[in-house]
Amino acid sequence: MTASSIQSAPASVALASDAKEKMQEIRNYTMNFGPQHPAAHGVLRLILEMDGEIVQRADPHVGLLHRGTEKLAESKPFNQSIGYMDRLDYVSMMCNEHAYVGAIENLMGITPPDRALYIRTMFDEITRILNHLMWIGSNALDLGAMAVFLYAFREREELMDAYEAVSGARMHATYYRPGGVARDLPDTMPKYHESPWRKGSKLKSFNKAREGSLLDFLEDFTQTFPGRVDEYETLLTDNRIWKQRTVDIGIVSPELAYQWGMTGVMLRGSGVAWDLRKKQPYAKYAEVDFDVPVGTNGDCYDRYLVRVAEMRQANRIIAQCVKWLKANPGPVFVDNFKVAPPRREEMKDDMEALIHHFKLFSEGYSVPAGATYCAVEAPKGEFGVYMVSDGANKPFRVKLRAPGFAHLSSMDAVVRGHMLADVVAMIGTYDLVFGEVDR
Template sequence: MNDMRPGLDLRPAAEPAPEIRNYTMNFGPQHPAAHGVLRLILEMDGEVVQRVDPHVGLLHRGTEKLAESKPFNQSIGYMDRLDYVSMMCNEHAYVRAIENLLGIEAPERAQWIRTMYDEVTRILNHLMWLGSNALDLGAMAVMLYAFREREELMDAYEAVSGARMHATYYRPGGVYRDLPDHMPRYKESPWRKGKTLKKFNEWREGSLLDFLEAFADDFPTRVDEYETLLTENRIWKQRTVGVGVVSPELAKQWGMTGVMLRGSGIEWDLRKKQPYAKYAEVDFDVPVSSGGDCYDRYLVRVAEMRQSARIIKQCVAWLRANPGPVMVDNYKIRPPSREEMKESMEGLIHHFKHFTEGYCVPAGETYAAVEAPKGEFGIYLVSDGANKPFRLHARAPGFAHLSSMDAVIRGYMLADAVAMIGTYDLVFGEVDR
């Protein structure tokens, strides 16, 4: 029987409406599209990103502190291992800083070689970026195409330094050695007898300069192939057009450099604005796009590869016509040649002294920057007159770009965050240091 007492309601109370809350998720550091050791903590409203908190330091190796405990010439190899896709460009900034404090300048031929290999490095970097970024967004074939050309240029690295990646080829006062007169060739495999290698060795019949000239002549047609796969591909454009828009004001506020600036319509390139090496003497254009989205940055990088091939051809022409020394004739800076080392005890002692104790650099401070493939890579160097740096700091473009991630990605979808991370072109050796 129902209780009819006044004021008593036995009906079940209505449940309060559930409170809608954002949830957080980890993106990386094991995520395949996190480019290694990036960890993002994303605050999500469904599939929409509300907040991004980048966590760095998972690849921190104390590079700047290690450099303070070693003679100047023993830290060149550490520069290779910062942005390990832009090796010689990192070396270039470091040796330029040392040369500034020493008050020396590399011979003209060495500067042309540096200019040429900076552009070889730029192509290597952009090919890695193109292949990995396309793979992040679901395009598989581009990676295979890009690595086909990377293999050719890695052989050019190996020909001058003996190493395919960490070259340590640039030295204060010049470069390690002059360009070789011949390129290594492919040899017939014992398991594939009778297979002709003539086509593979066609560019390798002459010197390194002949090889690079043949590559630079052929490379624009290869870039055409990449563009055939991507530029007008509707899926590629749906994933990149209007995604990750960086306005010119935002780019300047966050200290962006390189393609991140030029993709937003700001024509800033250290090779033009503050020329170093022989960039003032070569003819090239600075690609700029005005949209500021992922697609614009893709277009700028593709155009930069074409310009790099153009610069390489000009460097090859000059180097062919102008032999000369590639290292300063200063025994305090350069090690003895093998002939000098074997001819006298003095040369042998000088060799060991150079590679163990090194040389003292006058007290002072300097900043040297280069237009690396990812942006402005600079070295701030302080010397107290000893044989090792008192202080070294690397200005890594990727660190400034990563810092802007919350401001740029907020409001986009989770899948757009993958596209944006890719277009930043991050390498965590330089971000974490």
């Protein structure tokens, strides 16, 4: 060995040491996940502290969509805030309405007619299917499966037509009212018109289920939907790549679920059979027969299986409601002039009825002083409305209990130690919609 090589050895060791330190610095870094990322499901900003591909810490930042819904509801007559509820979790629209109008009914001591309660039960389950179809499509898309998204939206369009048939709106229905629902179910369904894609025999096949009433249309849907769910399961349930991305990922133990206040599928996926429709029945859930699916491992795959099973159970409930509603016509609004608008025929001949109409829709009605909490088993978990009235025509205080907010707060505890790609799977399985998280 020459003298020159001996002298250069310490310098090369120092260079190698510097390179190792720099590599270590590169491995440990902080990154933003969202809010622009499509898998952030809205406007989630997730700050991740990474060790290479491994998550060391996850810090969710919310507030980028803050709308002030609770304060807006406190500034308007009671009925004028029903539409705000649709815009919270905007894929669980009527379930949100149900909790809000239920709180008003609690304070006023109003019980809607049986037909209205069956309609609410039916549309809550239609909403559950709508939500889970959006979830299964978007979550599969997040993890690299394209076809499921297209399949799910095929059925989703059918149910959105049912929303439109009763309310005139495909998303923000504002169909529930304190005392019942806005109007009875229609006797006709909108039909597809001829187009380059639908004409002749194809047009007839598309309109075949639309020849009768909304209830006939839904009866046909409940008969075909289980086969559609089988198609989703054929694509995903035993798919090797799907299972690699979801099995043993994001395990939530029952203890962890309790600690973070989880509800809905996040709790039932961990093996806890808690469902407000069974434990604290509302509307007509005590009158219909259905099962509560639960998981065993509490991982992303279990939560997928639970949601698929819930779609089948929701379909079962809808079929029972359709059967009852076909056999039992009747009023869909309580006979209480404080909250019920007069009929148009009355307004033509009765000036007092006309004045009542204008006062009801401009000033609203006063609600007895008191406080109440009304919760429903929304598709994402327990959605609750805490309402305080001071006897005025608008609520003194409205506080919304959104399931997604509680679930998101557990992000760090669940994803720590997982890889970056698993964070995408976990956000998807939370089924977040930031309209309700930020409110």
